[in-house]
Amino acid sequence: MKKHVFMILAHNNPEYLNRMVSMLDAPNHFFIVHIDKKNELLLEHSAITLLKEKKNCTVFSEVSVNWGGLTQVLATLALVRKALNSEDHYDYFHLISGCDLPLVSATEMDRMVENDSIKGYVGLVEMDWSGLRKLSSRYRLFHFNDFADRRNHNLKTILCRSIEMAEKVFSKIGVYPRCDLKMPVYKGSQWWSLSRDVICYVDDFLKDHPKYIKRFQWTSCIDEIFFHTIVFNSPFASVIEKNNHRYIDWRKLSKKDKPPRILTEDAIPEIEKGCFWFARKTDPKKSELLIKYFEEKVKG
Incomplete structure (x- = not known):
């Protein structure tokens, strides 16, 4: 039976983390949780203490994560390396967030990845030339997500946004301050499930190409590019299913909506139509009925 490790990026809702782990718990399932360093006081929360007491669960805090910044990737790499350095030899690595909801039982999860001919599940977005050109602005322009908090309106943020706006003007006429990547670029969902073979390939690639990480400093939302570009330029590209089996609602039904939308019980019919x-994402308050529905279904 394959060993699964669920690598969780979390920053809040410690009680829900316990519920999520409980839904996925099994003798061959392991959990590594990264708590955003900005919220590292959560490590002292009673719910996190309970997680740390579990033999199959590791909780740590290493990276202060900023939306859209390279720090999102660095936190993921911290999880990957913690998993690879474990004495347990994990066969499958699942990257999920602290607001994900498991939809299948542990037994069903085991069954899903028994096919050794498939080495991973990664959501991929097919793009035409104009889409690729727009995507390139994420890494060919300078972005300051890890330097200035966009939610604040202080002088530092105003200065950074002014530079970004000036860059966008030049990019419209094809003038970029940074060169393109020296390999085809792929984009998809941040969340994936990969076999050990692929994870080891990614780790070796980064050790052999240290400039790859440095190239993504001062970029924006490259968590949707970083791993995908390595994986789909690798020998494993043909044996990766281009579907990460995550249900995410990106619709913007009102001006107040900030996709991805927080899911409620209204999403159940759509979820059950697919695999x-x-x-x-879920919120323990707004999504409670949805969470309870799948808790009962998953736990049987």
Whole structure:
């Protein structure tokens, strides 16, 4: 039976983390949780203490994560390396967030990845030339998500946004301050499930190409590019299913909506139409009926 490790990026809702782990718990399932360093006081929360007491669960805090910044990737790499350095030899690595909802039982999860001819599940977005050109602005322009908090309106943020706006003007006439990547670029969902073979390939690639990480400093939302570009330029590209089996609602039904939308019980019919392993994002208050529905279903 394959060993699964669920690598969880979390920053809040410690009680819900316990519920999520409980839904996925099994003798061959392991959990590594990264708590955003900005919220590292959560490590002292009673719910997190309970997680740390579990033999199959590791909780740590290493990276202060900023939306859209390279720090999102660095936190993921911290999880990957913690998993690879474990004495347990994990066969499958699942990247999920602290607001994901498991949709299948542990037994069903095991069954889903028994096919050794498939080495991973990664959501991929097919793009035409104009889409690729727009995507390139994420890494060919300078972005300051890890330097200035966009939610604040202080002088530092105003200065950074002014530079970004000036860059966008030049990019419209094809003038970029940074060169393109030296390999085809792929984009998809941040959340994936990969076999050990692929994870080891990614780790070796980064050790052999240290400039790859440095190239993504001062970029924006490259968590949707970083791993995908390595994986789909690798020998494993043909044996990766281009579907990460995550249900995510990107619709913007009102001006107040900030996709991905927080899911409620209204999403149940759509979720059950497809072959999904996780749904996101959830909020323990707004999504309680949805969470309870799948808790009962998953635990049987």
